[in-house]
Amino acid sequence: xxxxxxxxxxxxxxxxxxxxxxxxxxxxxxxxxxxxxxxxxxxxxxxxxxxxxxxxxxxxxxxxxxxxxxxxxxxxxxxxxxxxxxxxxxxxxxxx
Numbered sequence: 262x263x264x265x266x267x268x269x270x271x272x273x274x275x276x277x278x279x280x281x282x283x284x285x286x287x288x289x290x291x292x293x294x295x296x297x298x299x300x301x302x303x304x305x306x307x308x309x310x311x312x313x314x315x316x317x318x319x320x321x322x323x324x325x326x327x328x329x330x331x332x333x334x335x336x337x338x339x340x341x342x343x344x345x346x347x348x349x350x351x352x353x354x355x356x357x
Contacts, residue, residue, distance in 0.1 A: 289356040297345045307345065309352070311337040317357040323350055 263269045263284065272281055301307060311320070314330040314337055321327055323346065328339045 291354045291356075293352045295350050295352065296348050297350060299347070302345055302347060305342060306340070307342040308338050308340050311339075314354070315356055319355045319357070321351075321353040321355075 264271060269281060269284070270277055272278075309320075309322070309327070311328075311330070313333060314320070316331065316333045318330040319326070319328075320330070320337075320339065322339075322341060322344055325344070327341070327344075328337055330337050
């Protein structure tokens with residue numbers, strides 16, 4: 262995302278490792294808001310699926326802890342029935 266937004270130069274061109282090491286020393290946070298339709302809210306086994314959370318991540322849904330990831334090479338699933346709202350859900354992921 263840093264490259265896509267023009268905040269860093271291409272890490273695969275040349276040898277910019279030293280100037281990019283700060284990236285791994287910071288925590289990064291993503292937030293998204295979304296609505297859920299009535300059919301999804303009615304499902305007895307609703308879950309969120311995460312493909313490739315990068316190693317250490319904490320996921321919260323509507324302000325409450327949902328999962329802690331510690332492996333980038335797997336799919337993570339979290340049950341969310343009873344935790345979703347029809348409007349204005351907030352998903353927060355903090356990469357450590």
